[in-house]
Amino acid sequence: MAAFRGPKVRLWLWRWRRNPLRRRSDAVEAWIVFVAWVFTVLGGVITGLAAGHTVEHGLAQQRAERRSVPALLTENAPTARAAESGTFVWAKVRWTAADGSQRAGRTRVHAGTGAGTPVTVWTDPAGRLVTEPASASQARLRASLVGVLAGVSGAGVPFVCGRLVRGRLERRRMAQWDQEWERIGPLWGRKTS
Incomplete structure (x- = not known):
C-alpha cells in the first residue's frame, strides 16, 4: 500500500503559500x-x-584613430642570445608625422635588425608612438x-x-x-x- 501523499507543491514556492x-x-x-x-x-x-x-x-x-607609418631604424638593434631567437628588443626609429615633421622614438623590433631597416610603427593623431590597435x-x-x-x-x-x-x-x-x-x-x- 502506497503512503498517502498530499498535493504536490513546488518546494521553492513554500514561503508564499498559505500555511498557519x-x-x-x-x-x-x-x-x-x-x-x-x-x-x-x-x-x-x-x-x-x-x-x-x-x-x-x-x-x-583606437582602430579608427591610429595609423601605421613607415619608419627607419636609426641604430642597430641589440642582438639576443641564441636561445632567445625571434625575440623583440627596443631600438630607436625615425618617421615622418602626418603634419610633415620628423619624429624619433623607441619601438620594439626583431633582435639583430640593422640600422636603416624599414619598420612599421603605429601613431596617434598627434603623431606620437602608440601600440598597434586590436583587430576586430x-x-x-x-x-x-x-x-x-x-x-x-x-x-x-x-x-x-x-x-x-x-x-x-x-x-x-x-x-x-x-x-x-x-x-x-x-x-x-x-x-x-
Missing part, C-alpha cells in the same frame, strides 16, 4: 531572496553588456572577457547583500526560537495526569 505555521519573517525572507536574485541576474547582465559595449567601442575608436576579432574577445568579469562582479554585489540580509534574518529568527523555547520548554516536563 508561516511567520512574517518567512514571507520577508522570501521577498528578500526573490529581489536579490532579480537584481543579481539583471544587474549582472546589464553590467556585463554595458562594460563589453564600452570596451568594444573604445577599441574601435581581438576587440570582440577582449570585450567579451571584460563583459563577463564585470557582469560577475556586478551580480556579486546584490547576491552578497541578499546573503547578508538573509543571514541577519536567520540569526534574528534563531534568537526568537530560543526565547520561545525558554518559555515553552519547561512546560514539557510537567505531567498532565
Whole structure:
C-alpha cells in the first residue's frame, strides 16, 4: 500500500503559500531572496553588456584613430642570445608625422635588425608612438572577457547583500526560537495526569 501523499507543491514556492505555521519573517525572507536574485541576474547582465559595449567601442575608436607609418631604424638593434631567437628588443626609429615633421622614438623590433631597416610603427593623431590597435576579432574577445568579469562582479554585489540580509534574518529568527523555547520548554516536563 502506497503512503498517502498530499498535493504536490513546488518546494521553492513554500514561503508564499498559505500555511498557519508561516511567520512574517518567512514571507520577508522570501521577498528578500526573490529581489536579490532579480537584481543579481539583471544587474549582472546589464553590467556585463554595458562594460563589453564600452570596451568594444573604445577599441574601435583606437582602430579608427591610429595609423601605421613607415619608419627607419636609426641604430642597430641589440642582438639576443641564441636561445632567445625571434625575440623583440627596443631600438630607436625615425618617421615622418602626418603634419610633415620628423619624429624619433623607441619601438620594439626583431633582435639583430640593422640600422636603416624599414619598420612599421603605429601613431596617434598627434603623431606620437602608440601600440598597434586590436583587430576586430581581438576587440570582440577582449570585450567579451571584460563583459563577463564585470557582469560577475556586478551580480556579486546584490547576491552578497541578499546573503547578508538573509543571514541577519536567520540569526534574528534563531534568537526568537530560543526565547520561545525558554518559555515553552519547561512546560514539557510537567505531567498532565
